Amino acid sequence: MTTHPEKGGRIFLADDHPAVREGLTLRLLQEGFVVCGEAENRASLLAAIDPSRADIALVDLTLCEENGLDLIADLRARDIPVLVYSMHEDADTVRLAxxxxxxxxxxxxxxxxxxxxxxxxxxxxxRYLSPRVVAALEASPPQATPIGQTGALSEREGQILKRLSLGEGNIEIASALGVSVRTVESYYARILVKLHLDGMKALRKYAIRQFKPD
Structure with a gap:
């Protein structure tokens, strides 16, 4: 555990990339914060968050195969403020978070x-929204989307959903479609938002129901 005089607050990092966590730790320490814990998935966060005595959690929205959105409720139930730090800049994902x-x-x-x-x-x-996030929200006013409406998905999103229904993993899907695993994870996040589903478990169940043989 990294130690530093507590001048700015205790921060818990949730991101599945070790190099990202290391870079964030160095930058935050420069500003006088304490990085009191870190996690790469929900299980490791739930095991470490209470002992960490965190004042705030910095959370990515793509954690391995898990949806970081699920962590927000876990943390808010513990009265820990959540600042999302994500590659996803679309308005729907921001609003859902x-x-x-x-x-x-x-x-x-x-x-x-x-x-x-x-x-x-x-x-x-x-409350804080970064400039790119504000611009995304202003450019895309909220619109109602029927729950589970598969027609809201793009062709590529539909392909990924169908492969998920067949039990293919992220590596298999990425290889079949000629994209990176990280890109597949990004598609998952967008699909979850469009279908109003809570996490990968719900998405897999939905995919299986949607594409089951008649």
Whole structure:
């Protein structure tokens, strides 16, 4: 565990990339924060979050095969503010994270200074949306989407959903479609938002029902 004089608050990191967590730790320590714990998935977060005494959790929305949106409720139930730090900048994902209880949202393409600003604002009890996130929300007003409406999916999203129904894993799907595993995970996040489903378990069940033989 990294130690540092506590000047700015205790931060828990949830991201499935070790290099990202290392980079965030170094940047946050420079600003006087304490990185009090880290996790790469939901199980490791739930095991470590209570002993960490975190003041805030910085959460990615793609954790291995899991949906980071599920973690928001876990953390809010413990009265821990959540700042989402994600590559997903689309308005639907942002709104879903905020609806789940996130106190702020920072796009990963922002500068580290923007992230630090977001951390400070959320620690101060304020809501924070980074410039790219604000622009995405302004450019895409909310629209109602019927729950489970597969027609809302793109052709590629439909292909991924069908392969998921056949029991294929992320590596198999990525190889078959000629994309990276990370790209497949990004598609999962978008599909979950469009179908209003809570996590990969619900998505797999939906896919199986949708594509089961007549």
């Amino acid at each position: 905020l609806d789940r209880g996130a106190c702020g949202y920072v796009a990963k393409r922002e500068t580290s200074a923007v992230l630090v600003e977001g951390v400070r604002d959320v620690l101060a009890g304020q």
